[in-house]
Amino acid sequence: MVSDGTGITAETFAHSILAQFEMRFRQIRVPFVDSVDKAYETAQRINEMYRTENVRPIIFSTLVDARANEILRNCQGVILDMFQTFIEPLEQELNLKSMHAIGRVHQNADSEAYKNRIEAVNFSLAHDDGQSNKNLQSADVILVGVSRSGKTPTTLYLAMQYGVKAANYPLIPDDFEREKLPSTLDQYKDKIFGLSIDPQRLSEIRNERRPGSKYASLENCRYEVNEAEAMMRREGIKWLSSTHKSIEEIATTILQEIKLERDVY
Amino acid sequence: MVSDGTGITAETFAHSILAQFEMRFRQIRVPFVDSVDKAYETAQRINEMYRTENVRPIIFSTLVDARANEILRNCQGVILDMFQTFIEPLEQELNLKSMHAIGRVHQNADSEAYKNRIEAVNFSLAHDDGQSNKNLQSADVILVGVSRSGKTPTTLYLAMQYGVKAANYPLIPDDFEREKLPSTLDQYKDKIFGLSIDPQRLSEIRNERRPGSKYASLENCRYEVNEAEAMMRREGIKWLSSTHKSIEEIATTILQEIKLERDVY
Structure with a gap:
């Protein structure tokens, strides 16, 4: 190559x-x-x-x-x-001659588009895992889903590849008991997209992190995934299952679904 | 497309x-x-x-x-x-027929290579900004440089694109006064790669975050960059200037320099 x-x-x-x-x-x-x-x-x-x-x-x-x-x-x-x-x-x-110019393939590090990408990466890091509500209005998309459903890598990929400002919020047992989305998100309904995951796979992933914990148990994973999916259905949130999808596939689907596809450059 | x-x-x-x-x-x-x-x-x-x-x-x-x-x-x-x-x-x-099979272009989400990439992203996040010394021995590369020299986006890109486990450590005024690298890094000298940046550009970037601060002042940026470069020279650390380089270019150079280029797949 x-x-x-x-x-x-x-x-x-x-x-x-x-x-x-x-x-x-x-x-x-x-x-x-x-x-x-x-x-x-x-x-x-x-x-x-x-x-x-x-x-x-x-x-x-x-x-x-x-x-x-x-x-x-x-x-x-x-x-x-x-x-x-x-x-x-x-x-x-x-009917136009090309430039045959070297190094034009990728965005120049001094270009606006490049700066937007780096800014989006910083945004996604600052808004990972519900860390900050600051400037949430400037998010292009807010991912929700249970812990370890693939939110973080997806937001970073969206930012790095497309300059999309993506925040992510975990759905946790507190939310399931209240049967409500985290209240911060109420005003951003149209930006929310959900990730779900097969409970079996989730349990495997969580067991790598915290082997033998209740958090990682299949029973708990089933409970969390069921509750999260029920909540997303109730709230009319679009979602997909990340189980067999790569971050590239997840990101592409999200861009299509929430009409973030930027067709003019 | x-x-x-x-x-x-x-x-x-x-x-x-x-x-x-x-x-x-x-x-x-x-x-x-x-x-x-x-x-x-x-x-x-x-x-x-x-x-x-x-x-x-x-x-x-x-x-x-x-x-x-x-x-x-x-x-x-x-x-x-x-x-x-x-x-x-x-x-x-x-002398072989191709498969004409759809969807083979990207790594399957269930493949080992894909799992390695996601694991590398998690590693890079856990080892961002010197947050953790745990498992530093399994890092493929450790980036050092002053705050805002481009370490974080580069480590994430290396992880996401190449499955490279990249940690990063900030070089801070404490290190300059002691005239030594953070002591945790002593045993990992061969994995360290440095990023530097033009002080003027650094001051601009820092001013976006903390306008008018001493941290962002051109004088302070000059001091930090000079000290960091002197330290890297003294310690024999390879480094490059990120000023006009995209993360793609920085990552490619690092892979070449520290012989991380994996030429067998």
């Missing part, structure tokens, strides 16, 4: 293609190939591998610079070149 | 290509297109846009299913199809 930047795009590219093959691949990321010299060095490294292992390395390239690209294309690997492949047809369609 | 999964790959793909054009694009993510019906619906939506706006939509597709793909290819957008384009040459090279 050869890139002139961090290699994150090349890596996403490679993983998505390779996942389609029932085969294990040794993966090497070569980031910051941002000069002709480094391109030569990389090409030599690839040729060397080909000689010693007698298997053609598969190269996922996102190099933008034409000269560096030319050098890499002449190595003995199989080149899958994302830019070359798609930029030319797009230039024709748009 | 049309995907049968979360659309994260399609989005990364689109952003990296579009960033090469000096033009603003309205971007719409259409995730979970995992049936023939949804493919029809998406194709119709694209055709409708073409009719109303009279501009051919550009479609970044990562659909895997052959029938869904066929439907999309017959719409009136410009189709840039990552799978179709790269999977066939790879099948030939590997």
